[in-house]
Amino acid sequence: MMNPLASQSIDLLKALIAIPSFSKEESKTAAVIRDYLSENGIKAKRHLNNVWAKNKHFDATKPTILLNSHHDTVRPSTAYSRDPFNPDIANGKLYGLGSNDAGGALSSLIATFIHFYEQKKLNYNLLLAITAEEEISGNNGIGSLFKKLPPIKFGIVGEPTQMQMAIAEKGLMVLDCLAKGESGHTARNEGQNAICIASGDIEWLQFYNFKKESEFLGPIKMTPAIIKGGTKHNVVPDHCSFTVDVRTTDAYTNEETLAIIQHYLISEVTPRSTRLQPSFIAEDHPIVSAGKAIGLKTFGSPTLSDQALLPVPSIKIGPGKSARSHTADEFIYLDEIAKGIHTYITLLIQIL
Incomplete structure (x- = not known):
């Protein structure tokens, strides 16, 4: 049996899969995400196709952690044998375009934010940002939103890494x-x-x-x-x-x-551009130390993400497997989402 937070996350992901959200065409999924947060008592803001929210007891005197993932997708491969927009569940797998990259991480981070949203006396603020145009490193994604956000101390970027920590990215x-x-x-x-x-x-x-x-x-x-x-x-x-x-x-x-x-x-x-910078976070950074304390491994990632556009330290971590991204009949295991939520929450408890 899935816990309620995981079940709700899977329902959200199914709703997102059913709506085409190619890069620069994410307006409808942005609306779904904002409405979902509102239904959970969270007042969210929207800039272009980026949706963001602060925890209920946000304190400007405290440092802020960014929880970020993206809701745009690539176009489906012609090799699909399934309808890429049909969120079908079979043998413990949720199929559909964007299910693995990065729907599993997106829905798990939203669940994590909801879990901590009303908690008081946290050591850090939490700021959720579900952003657009990641797949094309576009100008209207996290880069356009970041300057509108309060100061960020460091970030957690949700991408399929099998819930291990990428502390460096090319x-x-x-x-x-x-x-x-x-x-x-x-x-x-x-x-x-x-x-x-x-x-x-x-x-x-x-x-x-x-x-x-x-x-x-x-x-x-x-x-x-x-x-x-x-x-x-x-x-x-x-x-x-x-x-x-x-x-x-x-x-x-x-x-x-x-x-x-x-x-x-x-x-x-x-x-053509020098804006897509390599990233690295120190191994003794509090969030990396927290991950190691709960048994997470570190690695360097060869694949690009919104980390390249963040001007603050960050780790990349999320449910799913990178090798499934952009493949025909993309899927994520349901239990990967449940584990993702549990790991994100356990990780943040170490420092919050």
Whole structure:
């Protein structure tokens, strides 16, 4: 038998699965979440498609913990054998788009917030933020909301981690690179081949080792992903463009990583953005120590989340399994949600 808090959370998640909520199209699920909080006696606010609320006895003199997850989803894979918007339960699994990423964490964090909402004399305030556009790292998600919130001490970001603590997360930069040469006829010894310049730079990207390496995330990973150059077989190409996916670590900021790459590459290097920063929280931070005290393990996460946009320390933790995210016939086990709520509450009791 599920406890009432878990049962209510599953009902909420079923309601959310039934409503398409692709990134930038989350208006209807934002309304459902706000109404659900209102039905539980919580006055919630909404900014764009982001919904947030403070605990009943919020005290501005106390530090505040952010409880954050997202309600947007990717579009369903064409390989689905089930209706992605039908919250079907079979063999202890709840199926549906967004059930695992990040519906299980979202509903469990809301349940956790409800559990503590009316409690007095807490050491910290709690602030719940269920946000939009996480899947595309959009400008109208947590980044747009954060500046409207009271000061935050640290955050708990709900993502499927099998209820273990990610205390470091890789960041991301996408680099557009342009190698410039000089055109000429391929039959004569003239011109400067831009493809050759690009090839040399790509070789450097493949084999360069940064001096510093993250303890939890390992080396920075640079992957050339797209290349375009040349127009005719008898013309030496005067330009060659290529795109590089860079997964950064807490050993360097994105800006520091970019500066090193620009120093060594002959090609012009232009980042699309440096805003998706790597993150790290100290192992002796109170929330990490609290997790270890109840037997949680720590790890470094290679996948991106809203942690990249939070300007405060945070851990990433939630029910579900990362490998199920964005897959056909996505699901979460019902008992994972119940365990998620219990673990979140047990974790926060250690410091509240």
